[in-house]
Amino acid sequence: MGIWKMRSPGQEQKGEVIEESEPKELQAEECGSLFTHEDVKMSEIFSSVLSVDVESLMEMFSGGQLEHKVMQKTGCLDYSSTEWELVGRNIYKRQISYKFDKALSRYGGEASTTQQKYTLVNQDGWAIEEVMTLQGVLLGDYFNLQLKYYMANIPSKPNTCNVQVLLGIAWLKSTKQQKKVTKNIMSNTSNRLKELFSLVEKDLTSRNGGS
Structure with a gap:
């Protein structure tokens, strides 16, 4: 769920680099991580309290009409997702693919994503890990x-949930543009998540008559 425009963002990403184990109050159950690059620093790029419960x-992330509608509105074309498959105790996995419209990436391109979800321990909620690879993008x-x-x-607040999203970049090759690319991805993905x-x-x- 990122934006890949190779332009300098309007605002510099100010998310503080934090360890993946934080926040402690939201630690997930011990399970096999989807992340193969464990040394990648994860930065908080989105945090918000929403006026809906986690179940809603x-x-x-269900693959239904809502997911397809909001992803299309945020620049993802030909959006496709598989069903969630149970791959371990309390661990589910699925695959996602889509194309970028020109507003999202001036060069177009495609994304292939693997997601893994599991319930949180001592919290009423879920954690979702996501690994994304890009094709046809600079x-x-x-x-x-x-x-x-x-x-x-x-x-303490019915029909209210806390959402936090962390992002890390696993570099496979070195490039002189690494700092610029990192800055753009952090900033643009943060803005995209706010919109999403x-x-x-x-x-x-709106379904419940809320504002």
């Missing part, structure tokens, strides 16, 4: 993207 929010074969979503209900979750929240709350 997970519809955006320098796309130089790196993979690793994202981790934490989504947990807030016990805003659309989802608006759609879900």
Whole structure:
């Protein structure tokens, strides 16, 4: 879920680099990680409290109409996802593919993504790990993207959940543009996630007569 324009972003990403084990209150169950590059630093690029519960929010990862609608609105064409498959105790996996429209990437291109989800321990919610590879994108074969979503209900506030997304870049080849590419990806992915979750929240709350 990123934006790959090779332009200088309007705002510099200010997300602080944090260890993947944080936040401690949202630690997930011990399970096999989808991430093969464990030394990649994960930075928080999105954090928000949404006026929906996790059960409703997970519809955006269900492969249904809502997911296809919001992904198309945020620049993903020919969006396709497989069914979630149980691959271990409490661990589910699926594959996603889509093409970028020209607003998302001036060169077009495609993304192939693997997602893995599992419930959180001592929290009412889910974690989703995502590994994305890019094709037909400038320098796309130089790196993979690793994202981790934490989504947990807030016990003191019904129909409200906390969402946090971390992003890391696993570099496969070196390039002089690494710093610039990293800055662009961090900033643009953060902006894209804000738009994505805003659309989802608006759609879900409108069904319940919310604002």
